[in-house]
Each structure stands twice: as structure tokens, then as C-alpha cells.
Amino acid sequence: MHKPWVYLFSEVEKAEQTVNGDWEAIRGLFGGKGANLAEMVRIGLPVPPGFTVTTEACNAYLEMGREFPEGMWEQELAALKEVEALTGKKFGDPENPLLISCRSGAKFSMPGMMDTVLNIGLNDDTVVGLTRLTGDERFVYDAYRRLIQMFGSVVMGIDDDVFEDIIEAQTIKSGVNGDADLTASDWKAVTEEFKITFRKGAMRDFPTDPYDQLRMATEAVFKSWNGKRAIDYRNAANIPHDLGTAVNIVAMVFGNMGPDSATGVAMTRNGTTGEPEIEGDYLINAQGEDVVAGIRLTEEIQYMQSQLPDAYAELVAIAKKLETHYRDMQDIEFTIEKDKLWMLQTRDGKRTAQAAVRIAVDMAEEDLITKKEAVLRVTPEQVDFFLHPQFDADAIELARQDGSLLATGLNVSPGAACGMVAMDADLAEAWSKNDGKPVIMVRPETKPDDVHGMLASQGILTSRGGRTSHAALVARQFGKPAVVGVSELDIDMIKRQIRVGSEVIREGDWLSIDGNTGEVFTGSLKTNIPDIQDLYLIKLLSWADEFRRLGVWANADYPADATRAREYGAQGIGLCRSEHMFFEANRLPLFQKMIMTDRPYERREALAGLLPFQREDFAGLFRAMDGLPVIIRLIDPPLHEFLPDLVELMGELSDLKLRIKHAGTLVEIDELLEKIKIKEAIRTRALNLKEQNPMLGLRGVRLGIPIPELTTMQVRAIFEAACQVAAEGIQVLPEVMIPLTSHINELKVQRKVLEEEAKRVMAEQKAEIEYKFGTMIEIPRAALTADQIATSAEFVSFGTNDLTQTTFGISRDDAESGFLIEYMEEGILAENPFATIDRDGVGELMRIAVARGRQTQPDLECGICGEHGGEPKSIELCHKLGLNYVSCSPFRVPIARLAAAHAALKE
């Protein structure tokens, strides 16, 4: 026999037996809403009687060509009988009619995407009995017309506007301001009009048989799983299409039955700040939709204590019980019908990143969850929140209430952005670059041609596309807040305006978008930079540190970066790019002089000028990192990067030459000629250094070998700085790293130069500094021959940016705004390998390198200093590969600490 298609909420244990108590399976079978209702019943909370038609029934229905599977309807009727017994009412009974709601409920929440029919059971007969029972005819006819309207639009597909037009006509006819002022007889008249409209639109009468109503509503919910909106949503949210929806049939309770009735929603803790007190809104004598619709001004939940003290006390106790049961903050819906509290829904509450951190910490300290669980409750992406501008919590709350919330779409790239609407990329760029205006670029969708506009914008908003759309990928890539797939936006490229319902936004108007929530607001909302020094975050991260095994270091080129990194918890500097210092204004001319000559003597002279600068920079790093290791990478980029751009040079040359024409004196001419001579020498050198594929060219260790003076100067700067700082009583732990190694012999040659110079400096300074010598692994060959590399290197650090380029044969500069995006859109690549380490290719090379390197040197220090070092999935991979540490931007250190803990805890 097939397992039941229908379960009473009280039968959840029966269902559990069929799936061995697997809560995920129960959620799959009952849907989220049904499972939580049943669970509330199980723990003795007041839930209106009801039952769930399972997702399996839905799938069977859809598979069988839209026929109920065998036995389902009979089971539904039997369950209904139980509900009648529990409520003491009877379905379709004119005397004491049972009304029920019929709601969808999938495993994963798809808000507003599927159908609901309320007040099922009303007809011309039962309204009479209900009126008598409630003594409130207006309420009853309002409920009746709602049933016909919902049934008409949801079940029969009649355009809802037709019904709304009738209501509007009635308000005119009755000379009142709006729905709220319509009387019982007005609603009676509307109901009659609705029945006629229904007949016209559905080609049949409104079904007066409550059982017909129930059957058709059940079917409608089933079908809504494959509605276009639902499919689009699932595509965008990556929800599988074969889950199906459950149908929850619940006895109606009414919060609009007088001053002892109410309805409300609440979070068991503050979802914005995480403060540990119940937070929510309620309305006396109202229905659920009134609270949500915002027509009446709601009361803060705490006020209920004075209005409905018993119900309030019960609600607070239930909230506590639910938190204890679910071990998480809950988002609940309730109705009070004549002083009796009914729970209509509970689910894990959504929360801001800030709240997530505080709630996790508080709950752990309340012993509700363990520290481990607390750490796992907060995602690294939530920590990321602390690093982007965010909308001010009050401002956003106000905006949500004051009608500024224009629409909601997919939250594909986090952060808050405000700007003026620009409807094409060129305009966005022009406004931003020329006029300095902040811009939100709005497009139906974006294409590769739009990238320059996206880069110039504060944020990106589109009406089409999902999480892997071009807009989403590019925005995440470049850290631009973005909301996509906002289907309510009707973008008119001719009129250069956007319609949302009746509202019109013109090009140049201000919009604010929240990439964390997907919300789009009119106007410019206040933004804040969050405080990374949030005490709860600090506590949570300190717990994370207890669990992680992976070290977290930072990439920092300057002492200030190092200091920040250390504040954020970095345990070392994994990468100091020693050449960044050469680009500064007072150093570049010296470095260019070094490039311009082939004579070792002149080179040494130019480099000698740079030495004091480098030494000071390194000394600053060592001071900041007292007692922690500092890895300094010797010069990496190709030399032509230090010379002026060729095109610019040609322009300057032409200019100088033209100026000779107008030169007044011989002295002037001579001066110009001299300048031309210098520029031409630079041009010649730049041409000379030009390469077909500079990424694969003369850089890294390939510079240090032909120009040993360069290595020598850098090594001298490192060791002079180290000796100097050590003399101040500071513990200095320098590690010198060679970039772009592909062959062990390159390392050997450089190691010799380094050791000789280090020894010389230490002898001069009469000091002994312990140091390590190592190399980047950023070339496949280095990874493959790590056993050889480890004979000379005491540590290795994966440069996964370059390693990804060579392993994939992809130039990041060219591809990331080009074909890579197409690859991701078409699903050829699931992820951008420059954002998340490609596990099978780059990850495999890393695995090989670690294994072979440690074959030679079992305790070989292995780290990563590519950008991936701050990305959670990549950090998990690094953990699995047994690296010693990840090194990332100082700002990402907190994220990495948490991600490393997650990796360890998930094992």
C-alpha cells in the first residue's frame, strides 16, 4: 500500500516512521509550512485543526495528467471529518459552518509564487449561519466576496482587476472613500456582482458546494507549482523543479471578530539588531492580510501586553518554547479569535547579518546552542556584510513603511547602493566619470557591451535574469551591489522611464537598491559602513578561532595594512608585494633609471637609491607584525609596467617635436631636444620590453636571474630592516619568497644570491636573523615538481590567480569581462574560477603539490596568497588540502577565520 497522501497535523509521527524520522524528508513531504504546523501540534501549541496533502500527492497529480492519485480525495475527506470533530463545526453546515483555508507550502519558501484560497466553505447557505454565529454581517459578506474573488482569480484564472473594478464602482456608488467604509449591504451587493462576473469569466457558476470548492482549490494549488511565476522563481533561486508543493488545509480562525480578536506577526528576537526580545506587529480586530498590507497602522507587539494580557503572556511563552524547540529564532504568525490564541505559522526567522551574529552568540551564551553551532549559524557571507556599505536600519525600516519600497528582486550581489537611474552603459559612464554623479544602471538585462557602464555605476538593477545572469556575475565579480530579475519593473527604453504599477521612475531619478535583500527603493536612503569591531562578531570569531585548524594570514604591502590585518586577527603576512613600493612618486624615477640601463654599475647605483625606501617599508611591516611571520615576495611584474604607456609616450613625443617649431631660443630648442632624447630612449626601451603575452613573459624570478642586482638590493633591504627592528627588541620573522618559479634550478640560483647577501648584511650588522626561503607555486610545473622544489624551498605559497590562468589557459584580463561570463551563463562553468578555486583542475594541482612537497619535506609550510584565500569555498578546499594557512586581503581576514572554522566543523 502506498503511504498516505494526506496527514493530519497530529499525525506527523506516523509520517516520520515512513522516513525514519528524517526531518528533512518530513519537510520534503509536508512542505515547510505543513511540517512546522505539525511540529507545533506535536509540542502542544494551539494550532487550528488541519491537515497536509503531501508534495508526493502533488507530483503524482502532475505526472498523471492532472488527476488526483488514487485514494487521495477520500483521505482528504476523512481528514476533514477529523477537523470537523476537533472544531465541533461541520463543513457546509448552514448552522455551524466550518471554514477552511487551502494554502500551498513547498519545501523551500517561494513567497507569493503559489496560490492560496481562504474562507472555503462559504456559500449562500452558510453565510446565514455564520452571520448568526458572529453577529457581524459585514465581516461575513466581506469574507464571502473574498472567497469568490480569490477562487475566481486563483482557481479559474479570471483577471483580478475585474473584481477590483467592481469594488471601486461600489465605493463610488456608495459615496465613500474606500473599502474600509463599505457596509454589510455594500459587500452583499458586491458579492452578487462577483457571482455574475465569475459566471462570465469562468463560463460556469461559482461552485456553491463546499466540497467542490475544496477539490478545485486543492487542484489549483497543485497546478500553481508549474505556473510561470513559480518556474521562473525556481530557476532564479536554484530550486529543483521536481519537489512539488504540499497543500495545507486549516480550519479558519478570525482575528477580526471584535476587540477580543487580533492578528499579528512576530520574530522571537529582533531580526535587525538581534536583540533578545520578541519583535512584531499586530492589529486588534483584523485579518492577517491587513497587517501585511499596511492599510491600518499596526501596533508594536509589546503593546499587546496591555490590550490582551493573557494572549500576550501565552504568545511570549510560546515564542520561548518554539526557540527552545527549534533552537533558533522563529518568525511566527498568530491570530487571536475571541481571546483564544492560535498559531498559524512558524519558521526560522530571516535576519540581518548583524542580527545573525548577535543571535548566534546570545543563544550560545544562553546554552540554547553550542558554540560550534553558533559558529556554524553565521555564514562567511554574513561577515562580508560588515565590509560593505549598508543601508541604515532605521532608514530602511521607514522606507519599507512609507511606500518607498518599489519592488523586490533577486539579491545577487551584496551591499547597498544609491544613485541616479541611467538606462544605458554609455550614459552611466558619462554621468559617473564626467559629472561625478552616483549612478544606478537600470537595464532589462545586461550584455558584455554594458560592462563599462556597470563598472562606472554604484549598483546594477535589471528586470530580467537570475543568479547566473550576466548582470549578476559581473556585479559579484566587481563587488557592485546588484538586484536582478525584478519582474515588476516595466522598463521603457523609448520613454526612458520605468513603470512599477502606477509609479513612474524617470531616468535621472534616485533609486536605492539593497543587494542583501533584493529590495529596490525610490529616493536615496542613508547608508552606513558597518562596524567590523562589533563585539558580538569579535566573540563569534574568537570561537571560530578555537575550532579552525587553518591559519589566517593577510596580504599587506604597507605597515598600515599590516596593522589593520593584525587587528582583524591575521596571524602573519602571507604576501607583501615588494614592488608596489616602486610605483610611488618618489621612487618610480629611480626604478625607471634601473630599467633604462644594461650596465650593472648604473643599475646598482639606481637601486642603491631605492634601498632606504624599501628598508623603511619593510621595517614598518616587521614592527607591525612583532612576533608573527612576514613573507616578502621579491619583484614580480614585468618591467614595462614601470614605464609610461607607449601610446602616451608617443603623444608626448609628438607634442615636444611640435613645440620645437615655436621655440624662441636656441637654449629652448636644446632643452626640447634633450627631453626628446630622454623620451625616445624610454620609448625604445619600452618597445624592447614589449611582449606578445606578458603574463607568460619576463617577470618574477625571470627578472631576478638576469638582474641579480635587483635581488641583492631587495634582500639587503629586508635584512637591514630586520636587523634594525630586531635591535629594537622586536621579534622579526622574515620569509623571502621567489615568484613565478617553474624549475628548481631557478630557486637554487636565487637562493645562492640571497644567502650570500643575507650573510653579508648580518655580518655588517653583527646580528643573526632566523629566516625562511621559499617560493610561490603559481605555475603548473612548479606544482607538478613540488618534490624537487621542496629540496630548496622551506615554504611554498600558492598563487592561485596565476595558477588558474595557466591551468585553464585563460588570460584573466581578457576573459573575465569576455567569454568567461558567457561560459557561466551557459553553465559550461558553474563558477568563475578566478573567484572560487576550480577544484578539479587548480585544486588537483594543489593537491599534487602538497603531497609531493611534503614527500620531500614532511613539515613543508604550505599556504595560499591568491585572492581565493579570502573566499569561503576556496578556504574549505584549502582546509581539506591540509594547507597551513590562507592569506587574504586584511578586510577578508574575519571572513576567512569563520570559513576556516566552518571547514573544520563540517568535517
Add this chain to the structure above:
Amino acid sequence: MHKPWVYLFSEVEKAEQTVNGDWEAIRGLFGGKGANLAEMVRIGLPVPPGFTVTTEACNAYLEMGREFPEGMWEQELAALKEVEALTGKKFGDPENPLLISCRSGAKFSMPGMMDTVLNIGLNDDTVVGLTRLTGDERFVYDAYRRLIQMFGSVVMGIDDDVFEDIIEAQTIKSGVNGDADLTASDWKAVTEEFKITFRKGAMRDFPTDPYDQLRMATEAVFKSWNGKRAIDYRNAANIPHDLGTAVNIVAMVFGNMGPDSATGVAMTRNGTTGEPEIEGDYLINAQGEDVVAGIRLTEEIQYMQSQLPDAYAELVAIAKKLETHYRDMQDIEFTIEKDKLWMLQTRDGKRTAQAAVRIAVDMAEEDLITKKEAVLRVTPEQVDFFLHPQFDADAIELARQDGSLLATGLNVSPGAACGMVAMDADLAEAWSKNDGKPVIMVRPETKPDDVHGMLASQGILTSRGGRTSHAALVARQFGKPAVVGVSELDIDMIKRQIRVGSEVIREGDWLSIDGNTGEVFTGSLKTNIPDIQDLYLIKLLSWADEFRRLGVWANADYPADATRAREYGAQGIGLCRSEHMFFEANRLPLFQKMIMTDRPYERREALAGLLPFQREDFAGLFRAMDGLPVIIRLIDPPLHEFLPDLVELMGELSDLKLRIKHAGTLVEIDELLEKIKIKEAIRTRALNLKEQNPMLGLRGVRLGIPIPELTTMQVRAIFEAACQVAAEGIQVLPEVMIPLTSHINELKVQRKVLEEEAKRVMAEQKAEIEYKFGTMIEIPRAALTADQIATSAEFVSFGTNDLTQTTFGISRDDAESGFLIEYMEEGILAENPFATIDRDGVGELMRIAVARGRQTQPDLECGICGEHGGEPKSIELCHKLGLNYVSCSPFRVPIARLAAAHAALKE
């Protein structure tokens, strides 16, 4: 007890016991010359009595600070006693003096690099006895003065010119033309002068005690191992420095004892052509050096049959015996002293590549060696000989005799070249490019700045540098014949001339260089293109085919190439670069049109125009390869390669714009404007397609995915051609290959496009063609994920050019004339990885790919189509990795066949 320091030639078995009969060890101990003399004694050939002081004695002497090791001198004296017994003469006996020679003899021949002293044992007393015995006072004093001269220069380091000056003075004094006319008393006078000169130069008297002579000569030979010349030679020839030299002490025999005496050299077969008859020269009544010096005209060896019939018969028999014993052609030296034949030397004879092939084949057919040995006797490099121009054998023979042979250096890059001497790179380029003159670039050594001149030259000649010098590496790289390290060349960059001894070559004079032999000739020698269809070569290669397991395919883009490849033995086409056809004049505009549009319809239209051309080209290939597989690779290069160069375009645009100024009519202006419009569109597109690192950019499969029309057209052309040719009764075996794959999903997408189009064409043509679908593996990620790749690919082919670039992170375009050369000069890389597969990096990726690919698909067809496919060491690696075939340029197919056989036979 230490093994003996000294062995009589007859004691070789005793030595063999100490090294377990290992012939290589014997050669190491005795040196090549000593080992062969001993071996000749063992097989009963007439060798003058003598003994060898071992290389170990030499090494011990050098290590112990130039003292004979214990017991060595006593052993030498004991051996000398045995020689006295065997000859019946006594060392230092005035009545019947024994004379001996003292020669160096290292394991590997180092011609002319170490020392020799002849006629040891002569002094004022023994000359008297010898004169009486020989009755030839002139001979005896000539011998005596030679001893003093050699001893003076070799042992005591006196400048040889001082001795030569004395001889010249004597000829003047005696009023004769030259040495040959000096009389006994003249030589007597010279001898007396020599003694005085010796005393002055050496600060001591000439040692009259024969034992002193022997001891000092032995020491001199030992020391000469560490002479500068010898060290330089070993560095250049990659001979280890710790081998040491043996000293061979042999009783003197004299070919200048009258008309029944003679001396000569011979090869047991013709070293130039390989013809199986003895070849050589001799002189009646002469000493060895007379033959070599070329002062007297030598006779062809065959003429000896009439002059000295008995000795000739014996010599021919010995030659035969030696060949049978050594199982190889021998290069021998002999002396006939009063009708008695003495063998002075035998060694494996040097031979031309042509001779090597013929001798190997002949010997196998004579059952002297096996077919396997014959195949192993010829090196792939010798087969390479058949592919380069070579000097005409007669011309070179003549040149060697007529004094055109200027000098000999290291043969670092094969082939023959004639040209006018240009002494710097700019001049070389100017003469070659502007004046069309053939040029030999001559430099003391070359530097990276010289590469343009080297490329413009026919050949390269330097006076310095060894096998890994810049000149050698670049020359081999670009297939330019080169001779380097010719120390005799005295290059005067001021006078723009080269001195060799007394000869002066001026800039602009003709030189001919032989990169096979290292010879440098004055003038322009005749060159020939060798006949690859040499019958002996064909036979040898057919034997090679019996032994090899690796298939040999060819890379061919056109039917003519395919036909040649098949003639040379190719078993398939491993790579047809399908885009090469697009570059032809009548096709390029169509292809450019395809590039210029983004509209699929216009693209298809442009591509439709190309279809017939591609179809015809493919049909031709299929016809040529009837019954053999043909792998066609879909388009690979980035699209900008098909557009005109940007700089050129800008020039053309400027030109067009200027022309408007002078346009006569409106029509003319309109025409110009139209042209400008078109050019500007091309310019925009070219700019658009420009990439930072095109090697890692939009090419290969990355083109086929966004432009599926391109794939479709190429697939259609392949299958239309296949159907058409199959209908002609020809067996067509097409394999379609996707380039630059890095991810399995790329393959899947392309496979779908391909299969659909192939099916469509076959349905249209009502034909069924069996085909394979596969991919290049030229990106590390593809190699690492070959297990996934093999789920879609039915074959893979390693593109080791690209794979080397990405595995090493080296751009070939930039590095190969840049830092790679420096890396090889400095020994950081032993070999150019673009010439020979880098075993540890690229080879390791190949190993991984083969293993993982065959994990998924045990019979996965694996091949290689990079340039390495024709390079012997790389072929050996491919064999070891278990590839199915190598594919190379048609010209290299014969080399690959032999190399593949070697790989199999060496296992």
C-alpha cells in the same frame, strides 16, 4: 692491495677480472686507445709491444699533488722490462736501443688536446747504436731532434716556435728549400742547437737518461689532462672532468726505414659513402705525421697491393678480422717497418650519415650484426642529415685536400652553409634582406642582440663558446647550420677580418661551414639536397617499422603534404589545421566578412562561401590518405590573426583621409569615404578583438562555442567531403578534433553541435561515415581532468607546444629568443622545452592524462601532434608513456620511425 697501475697490452684479461669483464670499464681504465691496442693483442694482431699506465694512476697522480702513486713507477719499469724482452732491444742500450712513444689516451677521444712524446730513449749514446743498426744517420738525427723538440715543448713548456726558428735558420744556412732537404749533418747541427735552446728554456739540460725521459713524459701526459685546452674541450664536448687520461707506452716502429717501410691510415669501409671496401692513404718510407700533415702526396690504399703485396694482404685480412671482432667499421693506423706490418691504432670509424645507414644495412645483410643492431647503429640525427642541404662529398674531399679547410670547431647545428662573411648582425641582415646575399655571420660569440642577424644568415660561425653557447642554442633552434668554438679563428673586429694562422679572411669573403663535421672551408663549396629515397635508408626504416610499437603520423594541411607524408611512411594524419586554408587569398575576404558581423545570418552567409573550399581541401586529404585516419582540428587561432595588422590599417586610413584633400570629384570623395568606412569598421573590430595575452585568449573551442555557425560549417565541409570521397570507393576515416579544451563541458557542447550536423549531412548524402570525436590536450586542466574528458572524447592528442607554454608559464614568442636562451646558457634548463618535451613537468602531465583518460576508456587513442612529435628524445618519452602515435611534419616522419624503433629496442 690496489689493482695494478700498469698493464701490459697482453694483460688485458687480468684487468678484465678486476672489472668483471665490463668493456666500458676497461675503456675507462685503459683509455680508448690503450683498450683497443690491448684488444688487438688479445685477438693476435701484430701490435708493437707496450703497456698502459691507467687513468686511475693519472687521477691518483693529480689528486696527490702531482706525485706518482705508490708502486706505479716500479710497475712501469717492470713493464718496460717485458717490452725489452719482447723486442729483444734494451732501453738506453747504446748497442741496440729500444725507443718508445708515450701517448695520452682518454676514455673519449679528445683529438690533439693532450700530449705525446715520441722517440723516447734517444740520447747522445743511443743515437750511435741506432745509426749503426739503421745505417741511416739522417733518420736518426731527425728522430733525435724531434725528441728534444717535443720534449722541450710538451714536457718543459718551451715555445715550439723557438725550435722551428732554428730549423728555418738551418735551411737558410744550408741554402736549401725546406726541412726535407736538410742532410744528416744539418740535423746534427740542429740537434746541438736544440740542446742549447732547451737548456735556456728549461733552465736545465736535456735529460739524457732515458728513464728520466720516460718519467717526465709520463708526468707531462698526466698533467696535460688538466691543460687549459683539454678542459675547454671537455666543457664544450660535455666530457666529465674526472675521467683522467691513460698513458700508452709503445715500442717505436718506423715506417721511414726505406722502400720496404711505409705508414698509413685506413677505414675498413668507405666513411663517406659506406661502400664495403677498405679506404685509406699511405706513404712509402714515411712517418705517421707525414701522412696526416699532407706535405707529401699520399697514395690510395689499394695501390699498396702492387707496392707491398704481402703487407697489403695482411692489412686487408686484419681489417676484416677487426670488423668481425668489433662488429663495426674500423678506423686504423698502421706502420710497415721493413716489410713487417704493425697495427698502431684501431677505433670505430667516423662516418657520414649516408655511410652510417649503408654500413648498418650492409653489415646486417652480411650477418655481421642483427637487424636490431643495424637499426640502433643509425641515430635519428643521422636520418635528419637526409633533410638538410649537405656539401657534395667530392667537393668536400677536394676541399680537405686542396687547403681550403681553414679550421675545425664544434659541430653544433647540422647542415651545410655557404655565404659571405658578415661580422655583425646588422650587416648580416642588411646584406641578406636588402642585397639578397647569402651570409655567414661570424662573431667571437653571439648575444641576444644578434638573433636578427643569425636568422638572416645561412650559417653561424664563432670562435668561442661550446655546445650550449648562445650561438649553438639559437642555431639549433632555428635550424641554421653552425660551427662554434673555432679557437683558431682570430677575429679582428677593427680590421673587419679573420686570421687563421697566416691566412686572412676579410668581411665579404666566402666561407663554407659544415655543421655536421664542424669544418670551416674557404670559398663556396657545392651543396646537394640528399635523397631521402636512398634505398639503404628505406630498408633500414622498414626494419625500424618492424620493431617500433609507436605509430608515426604526420601533420599535414594540404593534400600535397599528405601525399608526401604517406610516401615517407606516415600511417595517418595526426593534425590538419583547418584554418590554414582560410589564410589563402581567395578565402580570407570571406572569413573576414564572417568576423566583421555579429549577426548569425550574415555569418552563415559568409561561411557558406568558404564551405566549398574547405570541402575540396578535406576531400583531397581523404583521397591521399585512403584507408588511413585523418584528424581534422577545428579552427584554433584568435580571430584577430585573420585581420590586417592594426598599425598597417592606421597607415592605410591616414592615407585614404589625405587623399580626400586631393580628390577631384564628389564621386571620388564618396568612394574614398566608403573605403574609409570599411577600413574603420575593420579597425574597430580589430581593436575590439585585441587581447592582453592572446595565447591565453579567445581561440580554439572558445571560438566554436559563441560562434556555432563556424563549427557547423567546418563539420559540414568535413562530412560532405567524406561522403563524396567515400562514394568514389575510397576508405575515409575522419576524426574531428576540438582545440584548446580545458573543461569537459566545452567538449559536450561542441560534440552536440557536431553530431547534429554530421547526422544531417549524412542523411542528405544518404551515406554512413564512421568517425571519431576527440580533443587536443594542450591545457594543464585538460590533462588533469582527462578522466572526465574521456567520457566525451574518443581520442586525445597532446598539443605539446601550447602545453609547454602553459605548464611552464612561458610565452614561446617572447621567451625563445629571450630569457630561455639565457636559462640554457646558465644551465638552469638543460634543454629547450619547446624542442624536447620537459619530462618532469609537461611529461608528467601527459602521464597523468594518459593514466586518467584510460581509467575511463581503456583503449583511449592517445597521440601527440606538437612539434615534439618529430624529436627523438620526445618520441622516446611518448613511447614510454604508451601513446598510440606521434604526429610530426612530413619531413620528420623518417626520423620519427627510427626514433620510435630505438625507443622500443632500448627497453
